[in-house]
Amino acid sequence: MSLLTTRRTRRRGPRRFSARDRAVLGVLLGIPLLLDLVIVWGPTLASVALSFTGWDGISDIEWVGTENYANLFTNYPQFWPAVRHNLLWLGFLGLVATPFGLLLAVLIDRGVRFGRFYQSTIYLPVVLSLAVVGFIAQLVFSRDQGALNAILGDTESPTDWLGDPDLNIWMVLLAAAWRHTGYVMILYLAGLKAVDASLKEAAAIDGASETQTFFRVVLPTLRPVNVIVGVITVIEGLRAFDIVYAVNKGRNGLELLSVLVTDNIIGEASRIGFGSAIAVVLLVVSMGFVVTYLVQEIRGEKNR
Amino acid sequence: MSSHADTVAPPSAPARRRRVTPGRLGVHAFLMGVSLAFLAPLLLAVYASLRPYDETAERGYFSLPDTLSFDYYRQAFTDSGMTKYFVNTLLIAVPGVLLALFLASFVAFAVARLRMRGSIVLLMLFTAGNLLPQQVIITPLYVLFNRIPLPYWMSDSMTLYDSYWAVVAVQVGFQMGFCVFVLANFMRTLPIEILEAAIVDGASVWAQYWRITLPLCRPALAALGTLQFTWMYNDFLWALVFISDGDKLPVTSALNNLRGQFFTDYNLLAAGSVIVALPTIIVFLLLQRHFIAGLTLGSSKG
Numbered sequence: 079m080s081l082l083t084t085r086r087t088r089r090r091g092p093r094r095f096s097a098r099d100r101a102v103l104g105v106l107l108g109i110p111l112l113l114d115l116v117i118v119w120g121p122t123l124a125s126v127a128l129s130f131t132g133w134d135g136i137s138d139i140e141w142v143g144t145e146n147y148a149n150l151f152t153n154y155p156q157f158w159p160a161v162r163h164n165l166l167w168l169g170f171l172g173l174v175a176t177p178f179g180l181l182l183a184v185l186i187d188r189g190v191r192f193g194r195f196y197q198s199t200i201y202l203p204v205v206l207s208l209a210v211v212g213f214i215a216q217l218v219f220s221r222d223q224g225a226l227n228a229i230l231g232d233t234e235s236p237t238d239w240l241g242d243p244d245l246n247i248w249m250v251l252l253a254a255a256w257r258h259t260g261y262v263m264i265l266y267l268a269g270l271k272a273v274d275a276s277l278k279e280a281a282a283i284d285g286a287s288e289t290q291t292f293f294r295v296v297l298p299t300l301r302p303v304n305v306i307v308g309v310i311t312v313i314e315g316l317r318a319f320d321i322v323y324a325v326n327k328g329r330n331g332l333e334l335l336s337v338l339v340t341d342n343i344i345g346e347a348s349r350i351g352f353g354s355a356i357a358v359v360l361l362v363v364s365m366g367f368v369v370t371y372l373v374q375e376i377r378g379e380k381n382r
Numbered sequence: 383m384s385s386h387a388d389t390v391a392p393p394s395a396p397a398r399r400r401r402v403t404p405g406r407l408g409v410h411a412f413l414m415g416v417s418l419a420f421l422a423p424l425l426l427a428v429y430a431s432l433r434p435y436d437e438t439a440e441r442g443y444f445s446l447p448d449t450l451s452f453d454y455y456r457q458a459f460t461d462s463g464m465t466k467y468f469v470n471t472l473l474i475a476v477p478g479v480l481l482a483l484f485l486a487s488f489v490a491f492a493v494a495r496l497r498m499r500g501s502i503v504l505l506m507l508f509t510a511g512n513l514l515p516q517q518v519i520i521t522p523l524y525v526l527f528n529r530i531p532l533p534y535w536m537s538d539s540m541t542l543y544d545s546y547w548a549v550v551a552v553q554v555g556f557q558m559g560f561c562v563f564v565l566a567n568f569m570r571t572l573p574i575e576i577l578e579a580a581i582v583d584g585a586s587v588w589a590q591y592w593r594i595t596l597p598l599c600r601p602a603l604a605a606l607g608t609l610q611f612t613w614m615y616n617d618f619l620w621a622l623v624f625i626s627d628g629d630k631l632p633v634t635s636a637l638n639n640l641r642g643q644f645f646t647d648y649n650l651l652a653a654g655s656v657i658v659a660l661p662t663i664i665v666f667l668l669l670q671r672h673f674i675a676g677l678t679l680g681s682s683k684g
Contacts, residue, residue: 099587107492110485110558111504117523117555118511124522135525182416185409192410198670199417202424205666205673206659207616207634213655214423217430217443217648225426228444256420261677268678309513316515320618324638339517343524344623354521361518368513372506 122361129354136348146355157356160333163247167254167334168315175255176311179262184292186263187270197267201260208257212324215253216240243331250321250332258314262307269303270296305374312367316360335360424659431455431653438649454653462640464633464657471632473546474621475614478553479607485554486561487599491591493562494569495577505566512559520623523552527624539627548624549632553614561606564676568602569595605676608669612662633658 095103132142150157182200186193203211218225219239227236240246273296281291297304319336322328328337335356342353430443432450458464489508493501527543537545572595580594596603621635628639640647640654666673 095587102586102588103492103496106485106488107504110489110508110562113485113551113555114508114511114558117552118514118519118559119507121519121522121526122514125518128521182413185413188409190406190409190413192413196413196417198667199421201674202663202666203420205612205616205662207618207662209616209618209634209637210655210659213637213651214427217426217652218423220443220648223438223442223648225422225442225444228442256423260420264674264677268674313513313515317517319517323618323622336515336517339520340619340623343521350521350525357515357518357521360515364513364515364518368510371513372510375509376502376506 125354125357125361128351129358131351131354133351134348135343135350142351146352149352150355150359156333156338159331160335160338161359163333164316164318164335166247167251167318168312170251170255171258171311171315172308175258176262176307178255179259180266182259183263183266183270187267197263201264203257204260204264206257208320209324211253211257212250212321215249215321215325219249240325241330246325246331250325253321254314254318258311261310265303265307265310266300269300273299305371309367309371312364316364427652427655427659430649431656433649435647435649454650455657457650458640458653458657462636462654464636464654466629467631467633467636470546470630470636471615471634474549474553474632475611478550478557478614479610481550482554482557482561482610483603483607486558487565487596487603488591489558489562490565490569491595494566495574495590495595496587505562508559508562510559512556512563516556516619519556520619523548524623543624544626544630546630549620552620552624553617557610557613561610564606565599565602568599572598601672601675604669605672607676608665608672609676612665612673615662 128139129146130141130143131139132145133139182196186196190196206214216224221227221236221238221241224239226239227233230237237245239249277295277299278291281295286294317336318334319328319340322332322334322337323340326332328334328341339353339357339360342349342356426443429447430438431454432452433443433447434449434451434453437448438445486508489504492498493505524543527548528541530542531540532542532545532547534540537547539545542548542551576598577590577594580590585594615632616634617632618634621632625631625635628636631639637651637654637658640651
């Protein structure tokens with residue numbers, strides 16, 4: 079690293095780009111940049127602007143100030159349940175699925191036999207489409223034919239795991255965790271492999287127990303992985319959509335912010351202004367995390 | 383200082399490893415239990431897809447079979463046109479992956495290797511873009527795509543909306559961020575001497591990128607390509623929003639069509655799910671190393 083930095087300072091200087099180089103750079107940086115601005119950043123700003131209008135997609139755009147937000151917070155019964163579900167999703171992935179993935183990674187990393195087998199099977203759900211995960215969840219949790227009720231032997235008054243609006247979010251969370259755990263595990267496994275073994279030995283020599291070594295020595299060196307896992311967890315929590323959409327289109331206890339946005343714009347109502355306001359709420363929440371992450375990245379970048 | 387007695391004979395890991403202790407057995411039992419629990423839903427889906435609806439409706443999915451057949455698979459392919467949807471998926475994912483990798487690799491090269499001013503800003507722009515929730519960009523894109531006319535030979539809807547162009551553009555635009563991030567990290571780990579030698583020889587920027595840097599990135603590109611293909615293949619939302627003609631849907635989104643208006647045959651849905659899942663599972667089993675490398679490239683930085 080230090081070698082690189084010294085070289086960098088040395089090399090900034092006389093040699094710049096030829097005309098042809100500049101043309102290549104212009105085209106090949108210009109196209110991706112344009113695409114990124116048109117597909118990602120432009121629409122993001124447009125969403126913010128549209129959220130202050132009462133546009134329905136056809137008539138003239140009229141400015142309504144913060145009316146959409148006022149309606150959203152006070153007058154839209156699905157909003158607060160959706161916020162709660164998104165937070166629950168975040169909490170469940172962050173506090174249950176992520177630590178569980180870490181635990182599995184640590185156990186497998188200790189070099190158990192059949193480690194490869196465990197790793198592959200636990201990882202397998204990650205390659206599945208979230209929509210497929212949603213459909214498989216229906217096979218497991220269906221009231222009349224589902225495997226869970228059959229295992230429980232509950233035939234008298236079977237629980238409707240996905241139909242009961244108090245229960246179904248938890249079942250869907252289990253399905254989401256099924257996929258998230260393996261993802262986290264793989265990231266930590268790669269991180270753990272890179273931890274210098276002499277660190278652990280040194281800690282053992284100093285008389286640290288295995289638990290102490292892990293929490294005081296190993297986990298702090300995994301910081302870059304922790305950051306990535308944190309970002310992925312947050313993003314998954316905020317983006318959650320496919321599973322609930324596959325189960326029941328996100329109704330009856332499975333409302334999520336993402337579902338409300340989609341319903342408002344591609345539904346018959348086409349309340350674009352209002353849908354955008356919901357999207358902006360999602361944006362503001364995620365921006366908090368994204369900015370934190372970027373600040374860390376920039377810091378890392380400067381140290382390169 | 384006080385731990386001298388311990389240091390004399392620290393418990394050596396390999397010696398402990400060989401002995402079968404209750405603790406080790408416990409770990410195995412636990413891992414085996416978790417593995418089976420993780421595998422069970424998939425096996426259940428396969429099992430359900432082989433059985434007729436009447437039978438499982440009567441006895442549930444968790445029962446012994448009378449009849450096992452591939453009828454649902456035949457039905458999914460003949461009646462529901464799975465083949466067509468697979469072709470649609472390839473029409474989106476193949477150009478999507480190639481374009482994303484090509485465009486992103488040049489940006490990554492410029493950011494990681496050319497020491498231009500503003501390269502951090504560029505990197506942040508792309509990386510952060512990939513982290514936004516998709517719903518934030520859907521609405522304006524939906525409106526925009528509906529207003530961009532295309533000639534008939536490009537899109538039979540005459541607009542960008544309801545065409546593969548729209549889905550490919552969004553996939554590439556959105557996934558480029560992740561690719562730039564991963565490839566830039568990877569390129570930084572490459573020895574810079576090779577590039578410097580090329581510069582001394584007067585290689586152009588294009589040659590530095592295409593002839594010197596890209597060939598060294600082959601493992602990263604393979605890993606990222608595998609991963610991106612799976613992601614684009616698995617995507618559900620973009621096609622759902624930007625395509626209205628049911629015949630143009632990719633296979634993941636088309637899965638919803640197997641659900642009837644009033645009655646859903648879950649065994650057919652199970653067969654559909656298995657058909658959709660199978661290619662990604664095969665890709666994963668064959669290219670497991672690449673796949674995992676792709677995911678972890680982003681997190682372990684040079």
